Amino acid sequence: MRINHATPPPSLTDALETGLQPRVVVAVHEGFYGASSGTGFSNRAFLTALARILPTGRLSVIAPHVPDTAGAHDQRWTREVQQMLDKAEAQVIAIPAVHAPPGSVHGSMQLCDLAGEAALRVADRASRCLLIGLDVPLLGLAPYTSPTMDLLLVPRSAAALTRPEDLSRSRWEREALRAAIARGGRIGAISTHMRDHLVASCGVPRASIVDIPNGLIREEMTRPAAVLPLPLKARAGFLLAMGRAVPTKGFEDLLGALRLLKARGVRIPHLLLAAVASEGNRRLTSHQTDLAASIRAHDLDATLITRFTPSVRSWLHSPALRAVVVPSREEPFGRIPLEAFAAGAGPVVATSAGGLAQTVIEGETGFTSAPRDSKSLASALHRALTVLPRERERLRIAGAALVRSRHDYEANIASVIGHISPWALAPSSAGEGRPR
Numbered sequence: 001m002r003i004n005h006a007t008p009p010p011s012l013t014d015a016l017e018t019g020l021q022p023r024v025v026v027a028v029h030e031g032f033y034g035a036s037s038g039t040g041f042s043n044r045a046f047l048t049a050l051a052r053i054l055p056t057g058r059l060s061v062i063a064p065h066v067p068d069t070a071g072a073h074d075q076r077w078t079r080e081v082q083q084m085l086d087k088a089e090a091q092v093i094a095i096p097a098v099h100a101p102p103g104s105v106h107g108s109m110q111l112c113d114l115a116g117e118a119a120l121r122v123a124d125r126a127s128r129c130l131l132i133g134l135d136v137p138l139l140g141l142a143p144y145t146s147p148t149m150d151l152l153l154v155p156r157s158a159a160a161l162t163r164p165e166d167l168s169r170s171r172w173e174r175e176a177l178r179a180a181i182a183r184g185g186r187i188g189a190i191s192t193h194m195r196d197h198l199v200a201s202c203g204v205p206r207a208s209i210v211d212i213p214n215g216l217i218r219e220e221m222t223r224p225a226a227v228l229p230l231p232l233k234a235r236a237g238f239l240l241a242m243g244r245a246v247p248t249k250g251f252e253d254l255l256g257a258l259r260l261l262k263a264r265g266v267r268i269p270h271l272l273l274a275a276v277a278s279e280g281n282r283r284l285t286s287h288q289t290d291l292a293a294s295i296r297a298h299d300l301d302a303t304l305i306t307r308f309t310p311s312v313r314s315w316l317h318s319p320a321l322r323a324v325v326v327p328s329r330e331e332p333f334g335r336i337p338l339e340a341f342a343a344g345a346g347p348v349v350a351t352s353a354g355g356l357a358q359t360v361i362e363g364e365t366g367f368t369s370a371p372r373d374s375k376s377l378a379s380a381l382h383r384a385l386t387v388l389p390r391e392r393e394r395l396r397i398a399g400a401a402l403v404r405s406r407h408d409y410e411a412n413i414a415s416v417i418g419h420i421s422p423w424a425l426a427p428s429s430a431g432e433g434r435p436r
Helices: 010-018 038-053 075-087 105-123 136-144 167-182 192-200 251-263 286-297 310-317 336-343 374-385 389-406 409-420
Strands: 002-004 021-027 059-064 091-095 126-134 149-154 186-189 209-211 238-244 270-277 302-307 321-326 348-351 367-369
Touching: 021 038, 021 105, 038 059, 038 075, 038 409, 059 105, 091 105, 105 126, 105 136, 105 167, 126 136, 136 149, 136 167, 149 167, 149 409, 167 186, 186 192, 192 209, 209 409, 238 251, 238 310, 251 270, 251 286, 251 374, 270 286, 270 310, 286 302, 310 321, 310 336, 321 336, 321 374, 336 348, 336 389, 348 374, 367 374
Parallel strands: 002 091, 021 059, 021 126, 059 091, 126 149, 149 186, 186 209, 238 270, 238 321, 270 302, 321 348, 348 367
Antiparallel strands: none
C-alpha cells in the first residue's frame, strides 16, 4: 500500500508509459483509521469488499489523515485496514484533516474540495475512473468529475431525517445530490427507506438511484478471536443496546421502558448501554449526562458505557446475552440487527423506524415496537424475554438466513459496480489484475 501526500505513486507514473489503466477511487471520511459509529464499520466493509472484487492494483482510497496520537486513531483497526489494502496493492492518498465543526456544511465543502482535487489527479492518469463518495460529508464531489469519470454517491443518512431543524445542512445535501445527477452520477440507496427519502424529500429521480443494500462481509459473520470481558453485574445475563449518544438512537425511550417493566414487577436482566461518543470528547456529553441521571434517579439495573471501542460488539457472541435492543427513533438502515443475526444473538428487539422495519419483523426475525413509545417498547421487550427456546431458535435461523440472502455486502457491491461501471471489474493488460 502506498500513502500519498502530494505526488502520484510510481505505479501511476509507469502507467503513463505503458498505457493508462482504469481506476476506482473511493473517498471516505470515517472507517480508515477507526470508527465511532456504524458508518465507520460500513465504510470499512465497503473498502474490504472492493479490495476483493476489483483486479489487483486498481483501487485508490482517499481519506483525511488522522495522526496516531489522536484519540480517533485506533491503531489495531488502522493496521488491519492497511494490511487489507496492502494485499490488494491499493493506492492510499492522505488528505489534510478538516477542523471545521462535525457535520457543518463548511466542513463538508472543505472535505469535498480536498478529496475532489485528489481524485482528479488520479483520473488524469487513468483511462477510466469511477469516483465513489461514501456518506453525506462527501456528497459534494460532482464539481470534481471529468468526462472520463463515473460518479457514485452513497449517503448513509440525511439531515432531513436525523436533524430536520438544520435547514442549511438539508439544503446543501439536496443541492449536492442534484449536481451529481446533472453530471450523470448515480445515487446509492442503502435501504428501501433511504430510497423513498431520496425520491420524496430530495427530488432524486428513481432512474438515478441504484440499490446497494447495506450488509456484512464474511469477517463480520464469524466469531471474533476474543470476547471483551463482561462487567460483573452482566455475567448472570444482560441486555445490550449500543450506538452514538444522540437522542435519535432512542436510549431515553429504552430507559423509560425499563422503568415501566420495573414498576410491573418484571425481572429484567442487567442492561449494558453503550451510548458512546468519540474519543475526542474527554467529558460526558449533555445527552450522556441525562442518561446517567435517569439511570440513577430510577435506580435502574444498568451500566452506561460512554467511550467507544469496537470490541463492545464482541458481546453479541456472549452466551449471557438475553436480548439485543435497538430503540432508534430514526434509522436510515440499522446495522446492529444484522450483526446480531450473524452472531446468533437475540432475540432482537427494535422499533419500526426507517430501515429497521426491513430487517426486524415481528415474530419472524425479532420483536418490534413503535418509535418514541416506551410503553410499546416495554411490551416488545417483555415478549422477547419470555419467548420459548424453540421460538428463539426459529428467530435465530430466520435472522441468519436474512443476512445471507439479502445482506451479503460484497455481492451487493459487486452487482452495483457491474451495473454502473462494468469496465471496473474487467481484467486489464500490463500486469494489472493478476490474481491475488
